[in-house]
């Protein structure tokens with residue numbers, strides 16, 4: 001199942017810089033592991049915002065929730081999820 005996910009990041013200004021950098025490094029490693037195993041299919045920066053649009057390919061809502069909840073930046077993100085279905089006019093099956 002495919003999901004379009006928007007993540008808006010909002011790290012509090014009073015979080016120490018070193019701690020913020022450490023969380024971002026863990027976020028990157030976690031994200032890249034999921035990209036390598038195929039469950040995090042796309043990640044795109046929203047131009048001009050500290051936000052991304054991502055596409056996940058997972059088995060269920062529960063699996064997606066588990067992956068999102070484990071994001072190191074999860075406490076500092078607003079996340080919205082849109083389930084995707086096939087469009088009848090699409091020439092490629094995703």
Ligand SMILES: O=C(O)CC1=CCC(=O)O1
Pocket residue numbers: 007009027028029031050051052073
């Ligand atoms: O910078 C972001 O958009 C948040 C994020 C998600 C995965 C990652 O590496 O950074």
